[in-house]
Amino acid sequence: MKRNALSQLGQRIAEPPIAWLMKQTLEHPHIISLAAGFTDNPSLPLTETQELAQRVLAKAGSGRAALQYGASAGDTRLRELTIKRLQQLDGGKAEAPVDRTIITNGSQQLLYLLSEALFDLGDIVIVEDPTYFVFLGIAQSRAIDCRGVKLTPEGVDLADLERVLETLRKEGSLPKLKALYLVTYHQNPTGYTTQLERKAAALKLLKRYEKAAGHPIYLLEDAAYRELRFKGKDVPTALTCAGNERVIYAGTYSKPFATGIRVGFGVLPKELFPIVLRIKGNHDFGTANLLQQILAEALATGAYERHLKQLRARYGSKAAAMVAAIKKHFPAEVVWREPEGGLYVWARTPERLKTGMKSAFFKRALAQDVLYVPGELAYADDKHRPKPNHEMRLSFGGASEKDITEGIARLGRLLA
């Protein structure tokens, strides 16, 4: 047999670099991982989940609903509570009807469903430079062409977005452009939050190119880290902006509550909702109801909000530990910002100091039992610009404050 039976996707799909990083963690038992996107272990809501599961299963109504099949779109009460909460955060100004809201297996699944609903082989998505690397993994496997656009601490660089759109127009590739993907809150990997004006302006800009594209161009707003703000003021979603009929909003309860209870949600444009729903039906005909009922109960009883308050304080404290250690140990040439939420600090070394997986620095860090995510992994394979290779994503999510401090100190010694 010369050939395998794989599809083109099956032949194309690459091993995710994160798998290699996770293997390192296992093979180096004493490693301090500032790489993992894992959430804080000690603050996981064990008691809360115990109580919530009890409440859900003690009542015949919610108990049976929890253990039975449901609708592909998700539990109605959870969808309602989700939009209620979204409106509280957005001051009631979001265009977010319950009947266009879908519950998913984390927001990750929604990203995947959208990749199927919108993109054919060779279609284009504009992504931030840098962006969420698992989204890049989806794009790689599905041969979606990613074009990078500059990212500033206030969000997508609008002049650069216009430049990219103009380039696509001149190339005649606008008909292939389906969406702009922005991770708008405490972005993975940079920690940056997109300001509201940027979202509004980006929507306007996309609209201008729709005629040449011949179809809608969506703004896919990934708000996975929104609730993990421990400092500063929340920003309204793109659903509150003019042009919100083009906004796809992806949210999640996994990171703010518990990553083992994988429940995310999406608010979708009218024309996309039935399509995404059908694909979801084929994937799994609905997210596990037990998880949905637990989350609905958490939201309804206030347990979610109470847990979140603790979690924010905890991440705030862990971020402060990382910030203090960086201030103490990193040389002044390393550029970074204090995070206001999320799980990450993004650190830029001078260009001569490469940080990639194959770099001497990465290997020396590993020899010192410290792991970080090389910045290069978060850049799309966009041949229209060189891929930066002198940045690090440093996570304060999983590691203890002691390990964070020690890990940063070791990196600092290597950097010096």
Next chain:
Amino acid sequence: MKRNALSQLGQRIAEPPIAWLMKQTLEHPHIISLAAGFTDNPSLPLTETQELAQRVLAKAGSGRAALQYGASAGDTRLRELTIKRLQQLDGGKAEAPVDRTIITNGSQQLLYLLSEALFDLGDIVIVEDPTYFVFLGIAQSRAIDCRGVKLTPEGVDLADLERVLETLRKEGSLPKLKALYLVTYHQNPTGYTTQLERKAAALKLLKRYEKAAGHPIYLLEDAAYRELRFKGKDVPTALTCAGNERVIYAGTYSKPFATGIRVGFGVLPKELFPIVLRIKGNHDFGTANLLQQILAEALATGAYERHLKQLRARYGSKAAAMVAAIKKHFPAEVVWREPEGGLYVWARTPERLKTGMKSAFFKRALAQDVLYVPGELAYADDKHRPKPNHEMRLSFGGASEKDITEGIARLGRLLA
């Protein structure tokens, strides 16, 4: 804007007919649904799940594991317990290593992942006539070409399978043939169970055509209903047969334990495992750990087995109620068989009596507040044979014994 931004898949994907059936149930509040694949509501394991969730969350180790991210392949203990159980059922003769076992969101997700890993547009899968209609939905959305092969109460008709393979060879389409899909236990929709000799012979037959195909041709064994046997003797899986290196085995805990706890599993050929794992990583990087821990605890403590025993007795009794009612109310021209497990009775009317969604009979049944799944929905769009339109799938899973008896009586009056 003239065009939408949908992908070809997005444009192609049809509304599942089951959605329309579910809508009927909602719009006719007094309806007796013999259509739903829902499992029995009163026997859902509320107390058991309460206890299991307590146990899992009371211990810091399993509790944290339950609420944290895990590996894409699934929890190691659950994978081990899964294979242990499979080997118990298969007398230790299955070729099923833990390191080729993946935990999924129900077996449905595995079917989807495989459709992505193996099939390009226009590739071919051979399916039973009739087969599981959600699998046909996946195929429709992904433009996978389904060829129907005759099904007998003992499983796939081998002579007809050979005929189909010969046809594909003559057409020159064997390079597009990737798999034979069999629902081997208490099949949805017929209730038939494939005998071991049939599985072994099918594997042998597929092997003979691999040279002309130029690649492996897999046997995808969907064992979703295996554990729901209430009569007769279990049959070993295709994993116990010669040629098992071509077997993809899909199992699930959802139906035998609780459909709201969606956990399925797959045992995959060596060359497919990493590919399916990567696609799964892009979908959701792992099934929710809380569900996995609950199932692992259920298996380890015997709670799973105890619940299953009750459930089998219950379905046995419901099946008996349906059988008694059919004997009493259906005319002799209607052909059907007593089920030994699963959730369904398959009834064939004389050819002149159409049962399809648009048939007078279906409408009259609906007017009498009785719903069934028209047999036509379970047949692939295979233009190489006419699609039968005179069968019904009658489910005894969701309805009460009283409703089953009354529903069958009403259908019987319409048939007479």
